[in-house]
Amino acid sequence: MPKKLYLETVGCQMNVLDSEMVVASLRKHGYSLTHDPEQADTLLFNTCSVREHAEEKTYSSLGKLKRLKQRHPEKVVGVMGCMAQKDQKLIFERAPYVDLIVGPGQLQQIPELVSNVNAGDGRQVAVSLGRREGTVENIKRSHETFDPLRDTEMRPTPFQAYLRIQIGCDKFCTYCIVPMTRGPEQGRPPAQIVAEARVLADQGCKEITLLGQTVNSYCYKTPEETTNLAKLLAQLHEVDGLERIKFVTNYPKDMTRELLTAVRDLPKVSPYLHVPLQSGSDRILERMKRGYTVADYRDMMDRIRELLPDAAVSSDFIVGFCGETDEDFEQTVALTKECRFKNSFIFKYSERPGTRGADRYPDDVPLDVKQARNNELLAVQSAISEEDNQRFLGRTVDVLIEGPSKLTLRKGHQDEPLQQLTGRTHCDRIVVFDGNLRQVGQTLPVAIYDATAHTLFGAVVTEEIDPTVYTLQLN
């Protein structure tokens, strides 16, 4: 009997990619996907620990399974990803019916671990070494990468894919749990990355998004040469079939002239840079140990504007970090207005046990103040996004068409040939327009006639028919 897998994923693009790999490896062991927990033989939760809210979401999903597991003790329930690495066996205390705990560095062991549970070997725990639990080499090895297996069905769309170029992070920002859950920063060998990009292109992928926690710090050294992101982009640019190459997330200090010049000179590389600022106050940046000042970030923006005047730059912010005063926050608002980001993701600080921030500073900004600052910054950013999007009115942009729009999906019209579609420009702006299902996956010119903060609205430009040719054909 073929086995069924139910998989829930929360968190960042890394998790989406990890889920793709896990599905691919379980498929090789005879599994197929189901969206119904009742039907599933194995139920996996790919988790995130960046904020408490994400963890609570997972515990709430797990809570819903309690009764199902009582009725069907033979079903295997597993927690994988960052929360598995961070909390390890503690997860059994809150959810005693969990069978399997697997860190992000052990995902390739999942088929074996599931079969151990099925064979009656009891609970299985596979996690990496902690950041102080061994030599650097041993810790690195314990966070193995897991990338050769791909599963097209798990991708956002069949013609878009993530490609991991780096795992882990060594920046240790004081609020962040990632260096603990995903281990030391390690670049993958460029030859492996290029080979994987070729496989993706052969599978029909037009757009790849390179992933790394600090993707622009990417570095791979051999005795002969050192490959940085600029050099890697040049190699990937040669891969036939790829149309667009994006990379996220960037670290401000590593946004070098060399990299920006590569983005400028390689037409497949999208003029889109996600470079989280986090705060506009030097005092808070210092407390966050971000490793740059407001002046450094401004210098970086100047470099970007000089070399890539049309690039879209987006950011992340944390509001209400420990000790953040109204004045600090106003500096963040002022810098947001100055930088004019395409969009920003804004988060309320969530204290993470195990980080230096949690050890050193009290989480002293009340929740209502965090919420008010979140709302204010969001309003400021939305006004900027809306204003800047007006520049597109009357312009024609190339859109890689991704599929039915949210409205189409909400109305359940996604199977109709004529419908509202959505896609993105080269600089990552969302475009919505009326089209035909068969256009999905194509890159087409779209003339923009309306714009809100988050969306451009347009119409596909059809080629004008030359009347003489038309007459000739009629004859």
Ligand code: 5AD
């Ligand atoms: N609380 C709130 N937001 C956080 N982020 C990372 N850690 C925390 C935390 N403890 C945000 C940062 C990062 C994004 C992915 O998540 O803004 O860039």
Ligand code: SF4
């Ligand atoms: Fe976390 Fe900072 Fe590393 Fe980003 S750079 S993953 S915020 S520690």
